[in-house]
Amino acid sequence: MFKLRGIQDLYDWQRTCLNLDCVQRRKNLIYSLPTSGGKTLVAEILVLRELLCRRKDCLFILPYISLVQEKVRGLASFGLELDFLVEEYAGSKGRFPPVKRRNNRSVYIATIEKAHSLVNSLIETGRMEDLGLVVVDELHMLGDGSRGAIIEMTLAKVLFTSKSTQVIGMSATLGNIKDLQTFLRAENYTSDFRPVQLKEYVKLTDTIYEVDPTEEECFKFSRLLNFKYSSSMQKVDPDHIIALVTEVIPTHSCLVFCPTKKNCENVVGMICKYLKKEFLALRQPEKAVLLRELRASGSGSACPVLRRTVPYGLAYHHSGLTSEERKLVEEAYSNGVLCLLTCTSTLAAGVNLPARRVILRSPYVASDFLKRSQYKQMVGRAGRAGIDPVGESVLILQDADRDAAKTLVCAPMEKCYSNLLRDGRRGLLSLILSLIGLNICSSVGRVMDFLCATLLCVQQEALCAETSLKEEVQRCVDLLKDKDLVTETAHVQTLQVTKLGRATFKGSVDLSYSDLLYKDLSKGLEGLLLNSCLHLVYLVTPYDMITQCRPDWMVFFRQLTDAEQKMSAAVGVPESFIARKAAGQTVRKPVNMEVVSRMYLALVLFSLLKETNLWSVSERFHLSRGFIQSLLGSSSAFCSCVLHFTEELEEFWPFRALLTELTRRLSYCVTAELIPLMEVAGVMESRAKQLYNAGYQTLTQLANADPALLSNAIENLFPKRANQIVASAKMLLNEKAAALQEEVDELLMKP
Template sequence: MMVNQLPIPSYLVDKLRGIGVEALYPPQAEAVSKGLLDGRNLLVATPTASGKTLLAALAASKHLDRGGRVVYLSPLRAITSEKKQFFEELFGDRYKVAAVSRDYDQPEEWLRGYDIVVSTNEKMDSMLRHSASWVKSTSLVVVDEVHMLAAEERGSTLEVLITRLLTELPNAQFLLLSATIRNVEDLAEYTGADIVSSSWRPVPLREAVYQQDRDELFFSDGSSERLPRLSSDPVKNLVLNIVSIGGQVLVFASSRRAAEGIADDLASALRVVGGEAAQLSALAETVYDGGDCSTRLARYIRRGTAFHHAGLYPHQRKAVEDAFRAGLLKAIVATPTLAAGVNLPARAVIIPDVKRGGEDMSVMEYKQLCGRAGRPGFDKEGLAVIIAKNSRQRNEMMRRYVHGQLEPIVSRLSDQRRLRFHTLGLVSSGFSDHNELVAFFEKTLASRQDSGLMEKVDSALSYLEAAKFIKHDGGGWRATRLGKRVADLYIDPLSARIILSRLEDVEKAGPKADDVALLTICSTPDIELLSHIQPALDWFRDYGDFDGPAIAKASVLKAWVEEMGESTIESRFGAAPGDIYVLSESGSWIAQAASELAAMVGRRQASKTFLVLSERIKHGVREELLPLCSLPGIGRVRARALWNAGIRRVEDLRRISTEHLAKIIGQSTATRVLEVVRER
C-alpha cells in the first residue's frame, strides 16, 4: 500500500516521502485496513522498528484536520523528547506540538493552545487529578509501549491512566502500541480495541547462542557458524568479529559495574582509524566534567566504545547515543534501560549474562533486547546473541530464551501500596460513590486477573480513612483537604504519613533540623532506593530510628547541599553523577511537598525548613548561594565563585562591569546575567 493512496492530507504525503517513506509495511497496511483512519480503536502488537509511530502520525493527521487534539503517552522522558521532534518534523509548520513531564502539581492549562501533546504517563495521570480542562477536547489518544502495564513500579499508573481516559473520553479513538505480547486478547478486551498482531520486521532477525568453549554460534534454525578467534574473551571476540565486517554492536550488561568493565575490555581491543580519532577526541571532551565516571567514559570514547547507564547525566547519555547513530562509536555497553528508553538499533545485540539482580531475566526482556538488532536501511539482517559457557548451558539458553514463550502481561494494580495511591487519586478527582469506584475498578485489567481486587480496594479505602486523607459521609467518599493536597502533589500516601509524623521532630531539632528533614524525605518510598550507595554513618549517628537506606540517600544529598564535589561524592559514596541527578530531582520534589503539607497542618517552622531544603537540593548549594542561583546560567560552581569574589547578592552585580564579571564566570554567561539583572 503506497502512502499516496491513503486518505491523508497531501502535505503529510510530501513529508513522508521527504523522509523516505513511500509504502507501508505489512503491519501498517493491516492497521489501515482495520480502521486506523476511520476512528477504530486498535491494539498494534508488533516488533521493534516495525513502524508503529508512523501509524500514530497517520491517525493524528485525520484528527488534526478536523480540529481535534492528539495526546501521545510514553513511559519515559527520553521518549517524549524523541516523539516531540518526530511530530514537529511532520506537523510543526501547521500545528503546535508540546512535550510535558515531571512537575506533577500543575494542570498545565496552557496546553489548551497546543494540538499535539506528548506526555509521560505519570504527568498525564497527574493532570487528570488536577482536572485539566483541555483534556476533554482530545480526540485521539496514542499509548506507546502499552506492554509496560506489566512493569512492577509504573505499570499500575499506566493501567489507571488508560482506564480513566477510556472512561472520560468515550468518543475518542485509542491507538495502543505494544511489543509482541502473549495475551494480546486480554489487552484488547480490556481496552475495547481490535488487534493488529504480527511478527514481521523490516530487517530479519537471527537469534543465536554463542558457545564460548567452541567459538561457535548456534542459530535458532539449527544451523551453526564457527567464528575466527580474535580474542579469548567471548564478548570481545563477538564484538571484534562484528566490527571487522562493518557492524555496530550493543552489549547489554547486567549492572553498571559490568557495563564499565566490558567497555574497558573493548577499549583495549578496538582500533580507531583515520579521521575518527579527532572526532572521538572532540566527543570525549564534551562528556568530560572532571568526575571519575566521566573520566572513564571519555577514555573509552577515544577508543571507539562507551558505556551507557543511569550513572551518567542525561546530556552524556545523549552524546553517546548520537555518536552511535552517526556510526562514530562501534560499540556501546549498556544496562537494559537503554532498550526501553530510546530508538537505538545496531547490527548486533550481545547479552553476556541473563542474571538481573540475582534473578534470571524474563523472556519478554530478552526479546525486547533482541529487538534492537538490525538497522532498517543499513543491515540485511540483525543478529542477537546470548552467551553460554558450554553445550549444556547452550541448550538451556536455546530452550528457555530463543525458543521460549513470552510471559503474559499481568496487572500490577493489585499491589496494596500502588492501590492506595491510585484510590486516593480517584476519590480526590470526584469518584465519590462506592458503586462508582467499583464500576471503575471493574473496567481495569486487574479485575480480569484478580478476583479479590475489590476486597483490596476496600482495604485501601480503610487505610486512607484512618490516615484522615478521605472520609465517608452520607453521599459517599470524599477527600479531606489534606488528602486532596496529597493526591495533587502526586506523592505516595505513605510518604505523606511519614512526613506528617516527623514534623514535630524537625521543629525540635534546632540546628540539626536540616539533617532530620533530609532523613525524613529519604525515608519515603517516593525517593528511589539506590542499593549501591554507601552511607556516612558518622554524619547521622544520633538518628538510630532511621533505617540504612534512608541514611545512605540522605548522606549523598547532605554532601550535595554542602557543596561537596561530584567526584568526591562518587568516590566516597559510590553515587555517580546520574545518581546525584536522580536523587536531587526527587529529593527537591518531596521536600517541596513536605513544605506544603507542613504549612497545611500549621507547622510553619518545619514548612520553611523543607522549602529552603528543597531549593538547596535543587541547586546543590548552601543556603547563602540561593539568590545567586536564581540567575540564568549560574549553578553551584559559578555561584560559589561569585561569592568568593565578594559578590554576595544579586544587587551587587549592578555595580560590576561585564569585563570584571566575565573573568569570574565567562563572557557569554556574564553578558546574559547582567542583562537579566538590569531588567529587574
C-alpha cells in the first residue's frame, strides 16, 4: 500500500475493523460509515488477503461503469506487483463463465447487473467454491428499485450455493441495518468517523444557521452573509450563490449541487458573469490545455458554456456531457485547475470529488424532495482529507421548505426494503426463473426454501401484508407457465425451464420483453435486410429507452434514404406515416408508436456508427451528447444480452456471428485501429487518438511503454494517470495471454 498508494498508516477504525473477530474468522460483515471515511481501503485489503493468502477469486460489485473502470485502473498495479488478474465486467465486457485459471487468481470488478450474470455462470459450471469473497459497495442500494432486486438475488444465490464464500458489505448508515444483518447472516461495525470534521448549515434569506439536532428548531443562528449586492445582482441571484462561492474560491474548492441539468449550466454561467478578472490569470496554461482536450474529445467542437466558464476555473458536470468530457472535467477539478463545479446529484453517488464547501442549490432533485440518504451523500463530499481542516455544507432554503428541511437534516436515516415484489413482482419472477434454470429449485417447495435466504423473507410481514409469501411464489410460477418460460411435469410436479425460459435468464433479458424480443428476432429471420446494419441495430435498440426520447418528425423524415425507408416499412413504420407526421397532418391508419420510437433511436445509433462523430449526430437529432452516449452504452450491453439469448435458441443461429461483430462496434464506436487501445480501462476516444498518433498503436506497445516518457509525449497526461494506463494495459495483455495459455493447456492435456 505504501509503495503503490503512498499510504503509511491506517485510521484507528480501519485497524479495529480489520482485526474484528468475525473478520479474522471470515464471517460476513456489514460496515457503515459516513462518506469519505475510508471504507474502500478496508475492502481492498480484505480482497488482497483473500487473493494472496487463501488463493481464491474475489468479486467486487460497484454501482456504475465509471466506478468499475476506476477500480480496474486502481488495482491493476497491485495485480502486476502481486501476480493476480484484474478483470472488468461492465457494459459489454466480461466472459461468461470466466476463464478457469490453473495458476492465477482473479478479482472480478463488476457492475450490479454483470455481477449477477457472473454468479449465475459460476453456479451453472459448479465453480462457486472458487469464489472466496464478495464485496458490495453501496449495499444500501438493496432498497433502490430494480437494481436493488438484482443485488438481493445475487447475494441470496451466493449465500445459498456456497458455504465458504465471505460477503462484505459497505453501506451508508441505515435505520434498519438489523434486517440486512439477518439476511446476510452478518455482523455489523458502525463508526461516525470522518477524517475531516463536517459542519452543516442552512441558508434562509441572508442568514446562515448551523444544523444542530439538539436545538428545538434544529437550526441555530450562525451569521449574516457579508456581501454587497446591487439591485440588478439581487434579481439575478436571489439565493446569494455568488456570495457563498466567493467566500471559498479560488483558494479552496466548491461543489454546487443543482436540481436539474439545465440549472447547472445556468448557475455556472451566472457565477462567471460576476467574478473578478483575476480569476482568468490563475493556472491559465492548464485551462488552455483543458479547453484543447475538450475540443479534441468533440472532434473539434466544444460546449459553448464550458468555453465561457473554464477560463474562470469553473465548469458544470451532469449526464448531458459525454463520459469523456466528464472525465476531463473531473481530472481538472481533482488537480486544482478548476475550483468550482455545478453538478447534479449523480456526482455525489459516483466519483469521489471532495470540496471545502458543498452548496445545495435547493432541497430538490428535479421536482422530488431530497431523501435523507441523498442529502447525506451530497454533504459528505465536503472536506478533503489532508488538505482542509474542516468541510462545510450549505443547504439553500425557501421559507416554504423550512419544516420539510428540518426532517431532512435531523431525522433518522431511511430504512432499506426488499424490491423483489416491486413493479408487478418483476424481481421475484426473474429470480424464480433463474433458480429453476440453474437447477437450484425444481418445485414450489424448494423455491420457498431458497426464499428463506432473502431479504424479502426477513421483511415479509411488512411487504406481504395482504397475501402470504407462498401465494406470491405460486402466482409467479403460474405467470411463468403462462408466458411459456417454465413447464411442470404432471406426474411428479417438477418445474423445468423451456428453451425460451433458458434463453431469457442466460441472456439476462427482462421478462417484460423476452416474448417481444423473440417475435422481433423471428420476424427478422423472415426478411433481415443486410444492405446496411440498420435492421440489426434496430433489433438491439433497448426497449427500456423508448420512452426517453420523442421523435423529431422532420429530422426522422430527412434521415430516411430509399434503403432505410424499405427497412423502416419492414418493421411497421411506413414512410407515408412519417411524412404525414412531419407535415403536421392527421394519420388515420394506426401505427405502433413504440415501434416508431424504437426505429427513431435505431436511426440515431445507425448515424453514429456511420460517422463516429457524436457531436454532429447530437446536433442533427437535437439530442444531448450524454443521452446519445448513454443510448450507445445501453445498446452495446443489450446487444451482448441478445447475443447470449440467440446462443440458447438454435433457430437464431444466423444472428450469432452478426451480433458478435455488432457488439464490438457498439462498444467502442470508433475507427478500427483505435479499438485495441480503447479496450484499456478508462482510455477514451480522444486519449486513444493521442496515444495512436504518438506511436503507441497496439496494446503491446502501450503495455511496454515507459510511463514517464508517455506522460511527456501526451499533452495533459499526468504521471499518476500515465502509470495507471500502462498498468491497465499490462494487466489486459496478461489477461488475454493467460486465457490463450489456458486454451493451449486444455488442448494438450492428456485424456
